[in-house]
Amino acid sequence: MVLKAGTPETSLLRILFLGLSTLASFSLAQLKVHVPTGLYKLEAVEGKEVVLPAWYTVTRQQESSSHTREVSVLSWFFQQEGKELTQVLTYFNGALSSNPRVSLVHPLPTRxxxxxxxAVQERDSGTYVCSVNVQNGDGNASVNHDSKSIELKVLVPPAPPSCSLQGVPYVGTNVTLNCKSPRSKPTAQYHWEKLAPSAQVFFGPALDTVRGSLKLTNISTAMSGVYVCKAQNKVDFSQCNVTLEVMTGSKAAVVAGAVVGTLIGLMLLAGLVLLYQRRSKTMEELANDIKEDAIAPRTLPWTKGSDTISKNGTLSSVTSARALRPPKGASPRPGTFTPTPSVSSQALPSPRLPRTDGPPPQAVALSPGAVSSSVLSRMGAVPVMVPAQSQAGSLV
Known part of the structure; x- marks a missing residue:
């Protein structure tokens, strides 16, 4: 049972403790609590068991009384620096209560x-106070009280350290071997040694026993080997090791080249990744812009009965489809040639021109095999004015 500071039970125990101390000064009986001579400080190893030895004695007069009832109240208190007093064990009126991991070595009643x-922990370090109260059994109210304190210090063995190598170990350079334990009480001291076949023990100033560092200067291939660091305090020790392989110039160049090549390769890979991501982003933005700005293509307003311009952009041989067709039901005469539209124009119908009552146009000399104008008139053809075309390709 633990009584925390500030609770009514703690206040009551304090009053009882002070009251018993005051009454003891008026008692005729003498009670004395003892601890081993000079044992005011006790050390224990974390995780182990520890015994805080204590006993009490009474005077001959008190022992001769047949009505004496010994150990009326027994208490063990625990206090750390800067903290309140707490109770870890109590025996009162035959009832015993205590904290976990806390017990009496001998069962009561005993002196x-x-x-x-x-299984002590580092947090168990502090001051332990043993208080014994014995009340007379002859009807008097006199109470005998005494107490003694023991300081306990829990030691922690060094936790396994970690070893590391600082520097590039090639011939003629300097390197540093580091060793550090994460937990140790008291603080661990560090020692370095080199294992066989060329065993060696190191001392200052190359060795720093507090920081755990070992500086090796102007190293050579003969200094290659396994180096062991030992972290030790008054409780125990633990160790780690590191392998030192001193390289010659050629090996160092190879290692340096490999390191530089690796770094360059990683930088190039990172650059390619960034370039690919940027290009993908640009293409995506461009596609989005095209989708937003695109306009549907317009359909050219060509009508079915309009004239068609030739491929070279000029008008030529524009004729009427109706003039080129023979009359309905008439068959072409033998030896006549049915004119067809020029190859450079499409045979689309053109607007029909009005007929004139004037004299027929004069015949034009035709090349052999061509159809005369009179024949075309009889066939119902209509004369058409063809615009002249200049060499530049424009209409006149």
Missing amino acids: NVSLRLE
Whole structure:
């Protein structure tokens, strides 16, 4: 049972503790609590068991009384620096209560009131106070009280350290071997040694026993080997090791080249990735812009009965489809040639021109095999004015 500071139970125990101390000064009986001579400080190893030895004695006069009832109240208190007093064990009116891992070495009633702590932790370090109260049984109210304190310090063995190599180990350079334990109480001291076949033990100033560093200067291939660091305090020790392989100039160049090549390769790979991502982003933005700005193509307003311009952009041989067709039901005469539209124009119908009552146009000399104008008139053809075309390709 733990009584925390500020609770009514703690206040009551304090009053009882002070009251018993005051009454003890008026008692005729003498009670004395003892601890081993000079044992005011006790050390224990973390995780182990420790016994805080304590016992009490009474005067001959008190022992001769047949009505004496010993160990009326027994208490063990624990206090750390800067913190309140707490109770870890109490025996009152035959009832015993205590914290976990806390017990008495001997069962009561007995004058040996030693305290046992099991599996101690670093947080168990502090001051332990043993208080014994014995009341007379002859009807008097006199109470005998005494107390003694023991300071306990829990030691922590060094945790396994970590070893590392600082520097590039090639011939003629300097390197540093580092060693550090994450937890140790008291603080660990560090020692370095080189294993066989060329065993060696190192000392200052190359060795720093507090920081755990070993500086090796102007190293050579003969200094290659396994180096062991030992972290040690008064409780125990633990160790780690590191392998030193001193390289010659050629090996160092190869290693340096490999490192530089790796770094360059990583930089190039990162650059390619960034370039690919940027290009993908640009293409995506361009596609989005095209989709937003695109306009549907217009359909040219060509009508079915309009004239068609030739491929070279000029008008030529524009005729009427109706003039080129023979009359309905008439068949072409033998030896006549049915004119067809020029190859450079499409045979689309053109607007029909009005007929005139004037004299017929004069015949034009035709080349052999061509159809005369009179024949075309009889066939119902209509004369058409063809615009002249200049050499530049424009209409006149």
